[in-house]
Amino acid sequence: MPTDREPGAFYLARGQDRYRPTKHTAGPWDPNAQHFGPPSALLVRALEDLPTDRERQLARVTVEILGPAPLAELTVRARVERPGRSVELLAAELAADGRTVARATAWRITASDTAAVAAGAAEPIPLPADSTAAWPPGFHGGYIDAMEWRVVAGGLDRPGPATVWVRQRVALVEGERPTSLQRLFAMADSGSGVSNRLDPRQWLFINSELTVHLHRLPSGSWTGMEADTIIGPSGLGTASTRLYDASGQIGTGAQALLVRTR
Template sequence: MSSSAFFTQKGDEFVPAPHARGPWSPDMLHGRLLGGLAARVLEERHGEPGLLFARLTVDLFRNSPLLPVAVETTLVRDGRRIRVADAVISTSQGAIGRVSAVLLRKGEQPEGERTVTTPPWDEQPPSGPPAPGRGGWIPPFELWQLSGWSLPGPGRVWMRETHPLVDDEPLTPLVRAALAADFASPLSNSQPDGLRFINADYTLTLARLPEGELVGLEATGHASADGVATGQVTMHDTAGPIGFCLVTAVANPPMRGTR
């Protein structure tokens, strides 16, 4: 993993590096990093052995230039089997996002067969080099494209992070999943002539945390009308499915050749 982190922590703020920008504008913070940063802070302050971050909803309601970021959290509920915590992400320009996390107590798995199950996908871990970047934005992570954007059928990718999120801290499995989850939008909303929707949020649900560095995503749904879209993906690691991600998105000028 590169030593060039996306953020440097200075006091209560996280100062972004130039490569923390996203694909839509050269001076805009990438939304995937905000979700990952909120997950990192929520896990640090409210995580506990035996509790699983079963849901993480990231609302990205305001774009921000590359400014220092602060994350404030609130413990909403702390019960025997459930813990709920919220976070507000802000810069000097005000709040730019909010996050809600649900942590559930692990317990004994019920016996018997489930009537609905998500099977492991048949994609093997990547053995060759990742896809080269195209266009004006080079993804600061490794991406193996397993299906063509312009072809019918579900889009599939493997992803692997190449940079620390904050300073030289190793990525936790939760942060790795939160960073990958944002890719649900381009994967489920892409079309042959480019990406025409920018996501306003994403909701990650997990039955377990990912094992290892690879996270796989498979687009399993898209619906859109009047410039509003929703999409969904199933998330995998090399051992099998780990959860799902649902996004909402709004029509935006097309982004071509950047993914």
């Protein structure tokens, strides 16, 4: 469990692929369970560390959430599931107390020069000089306070679509500078939260997975989110998010949602 004096990081490395979460990982619903942004980033970190003999890039990452991630020591392991010269499938697992809480799969693709034909990405969204982001009543601190939020459109404390910029205030792992993809996945799981349409005191809208498709690596410390949630008539929902850096769109995210009354 976290101590009263926390370092400026989501996790402390304990060796042998083990990591202790700090209070900065605590989610808004339950202070004893992690927001899945930091665990997703930790899985991506393990995927990025897999060796390769050529320049490759992650094109799609899916994180399957198998249960709550407790504020307890985690073990992360990754492997090349199916090797290939041009395209390969990677996999990673996150476990706590011997229980697998999440699995990730990723397609890693060999890089090539397509700059001359690059097209189709959405234009940049504005970055406000400053703004105050308010969250719905009852949301706990932890992860929310460990990120800086700036609202462009909509609002985090009212229902409906929202466009926000997010930046980490703390490192992913103590003593390390997070990569651009680790920063992206630390916040990509927030799409359903920033675009929720329901009162969280009366409704649950829990995502069972996160899928991110990328067409280029992000740059800079800020990540933009243009998020919207659709709620169906039978307890299903989908959160869809365009992901940005200062130069424009870098990819898209999606989350399948379980929706029900509390």
